[in-house]
Amino acid sequence: MGLLAGCGSKTEKKASETTDLKPIKVAASATPHSEILEKAKEILAKKGWDLQVTVFNDYVQPNEVVESGAFDANYFQHVPYMNSYNEEKGTHLVDAGDIHYEPFGIYPGTKKSLKDLAKGDVIAVPNDTTNEARALLLLQDNGVITLKDGAGLEATVNDIKDNPYGIKIEELEAAQVSRVVKEVAFVVLNGNYALEAGFSVKKDAIAYEKSDSEAAKTYVNIIAVKKGNENSEGIKALVDVLKSDEVKKFINDKYDGAVIPFQ
Template sequence: MLRRSLLLAAAVLTLAACGQGAQKAADADAPLIVGATAVPHAEILEHIKGTLAAQGVNIEIKVFNDYVQPNTQLVEKRLDANYFQTKPYLDEFNASRSADLVTVAGVHVEPLGAYSRRFRSLDQLPDRAQVAVPNDASSIGRSLILLQKAGLIRLKDPVNPLQTLRDIVDNPKNLRFRELESATLPRVLDQVDMAVINTNYALDAGLKPKTDALTLEGADSPYVNYLVARSDNRTDPRLEQPPAELNRM
């Protein structure tokens, strides 16, 4: 999966660089400045940096530890693109900030998982267990859908990605929820019974999703991580028709 991610990242970044070339013809050596969260996004970019440089595409990677600044700085034109987010998160950001960021291409899926230091299975969760979940609009809905699929709760709409805690219609274990910033969730894992954590933050904290998660999104997850740009630097025609190499992946 990682090899596929690297190949796709290389392809989409090459496409993005082509689009930037139309706008930066006066300075062909200007780097493509890409914002990313540390793990695995910045790691992927670092891994393909040399390959892209050999193709004449120089990228400058700016690492962030939150989800807001990569989009904010892209809007402010301090970045050319970013790579860390799903489409529902992007849609929510655009709506709440009156922004006009757009997806360039999907790269890979990072499964959301539920983790615990106290219990080894969901069956062991006690009544009134305290569960920490991300507090941004797209991630909370995604977390609740994960917990519904695990049989812990039932939602008013089983597929709506923007549900809130108010949309829980059945909670047999009387789980108590704490909404926290995504980046803080690994740090509170010792203080709660379970936490739903984005994979990039889980990996950064040394957690292994496949072995440590009590429940994990499947390969059919619709939450693809995208390379994102602004509408004003996404209009190059070479971005509209991906090359055959991308289509074969």
């Protein structure tokens, strides 16, 4: 999820071809979630499960169908979004498994190394609350700035305590950040916008969020289920396969660092 990731056609459900397979119905965003699930489907079939994936292009219906019991799980969101949805809608969704995260990266603009930063240089970051905080934390992790104690995942430019390079932070709508890459020293992008801009996290990012970072732990994309179903046989089988070495390899090979398995 960038905040969230993916869009796609409303329905894309496949019926079981083998009647003795037990169904697991999952609602998902198209990219990368449904793609990862299609890989898991192959493995689950060998274990006696028919993974039925339906793609949604919004972030409300996948939660509604899980809450109603029409689907067993969904795969499109992170815990902060789920918790906010539960609070607003009175639903009872819980995290059944942490699967992947989509890392923020620092990408070169007019400069190629953070060591070359000079007073007055501009770094462009997203201006929405969640993504700006992640960008600032990543800059802090790489010695560009220091934030006030406790700023955490609500940090804004007003929380910058030390700015040893004298750089300017330019706040832009998330989709616009990559478009100024030739005008600023560096840009900080989340995974899906980096992909859209033609960047490879592994090849092009100067630095990116690691799996043990505060942001990665917080914004890991999850398998969400209705409370009480997190330990059901089918959900446990699904999560085990999604966290398997085979699926991790698929993620790493296909997404080139834009999607990273959560350890």
